[in-house]
Amino acid sequence: VTAGRHGPARDREAAPRLRPVDGDEVPPLRDRDARWTGALPADIDGALDAARKRIRTEQKALYAEGTRSLLVVVQGRDASGKDGAIRGVFAGVNPLGLETHSFGVPSEEERAHDYLWRVHRVVPARGMIGIWNRSHYEDVIVPRVRDTIDDGEARRRLRQIADFERMLREQGTTIVKFLVHVSRAEQRQRLVDRLAEDDKQWKFRAGDLDDRARWSEFTRVYRTILAHTSEKAAPWYVVPADDKPTRDLLVAEVVAATLERMDARYPAATPEVLALRETIA
């Protein structure tokens, strides 16, 4: 419990289960890495609820403080569970404090600008949590896999991205990045379900199968990204995501701990406001 601050005291829990990626030891992203093999609580739903509660508590203080922001980047293959993780982790957080954006195939206007333009204009405002479902990293992944840029240009973009993220951090935005990692077999099952179920077909794009056929090319680009943009202050976390409740818990714990480390403070009431206590009718 932290004392000596404005607003309610907050409990600080244990460190998250997931460790940030070390750019010098990039995880192999094999199929078997899509299953969490570490310890789990007996009651995963209860633990997820507890982590969500921590997120809610910190979000309120961040919003009240109004000087800094958190940017949560979510990347991953089709059907890896990006949407589900966002829903599972942020359900119950005050919607007024969230700015969520999905980045699809760039529009004509977006293509007429540099690739950071469309993301920069929607970075979270002070006091907000920004959630990006795909991100600027797509502009390394898609063109590299489709061979419209080479390794040299991919590296140049990753350097630009690292510079961009550093600028955001220096201006008060904390950044945390998740690569939601699904196995080939689990992705297949989810794509099959998408084709079978009336309320899921809308999510299926013809191109999803082309991307699936280029599995190892995607793996290679993801690993290049992890190698070159894993900063201590803007860490990547690879999320084993074949099991959905585990996925949500692992992500929620990191988000909660990241917010707690930001340690947002409620502003103290000004003397003018305190004086009004005496005058309110």
Ligand code: AMP
């Ligand atoms: P979804 O997230 O399933 O709605 O699909 C969005 C699609 O847009 C995915 O196939 C992405 O790879 C694609 N996409 C997102 N950003 C870019 C980009 N910068 N360049 C090309 N394709 C992109």
Ligand code: MG
């Ligand atoms: Mg998709």
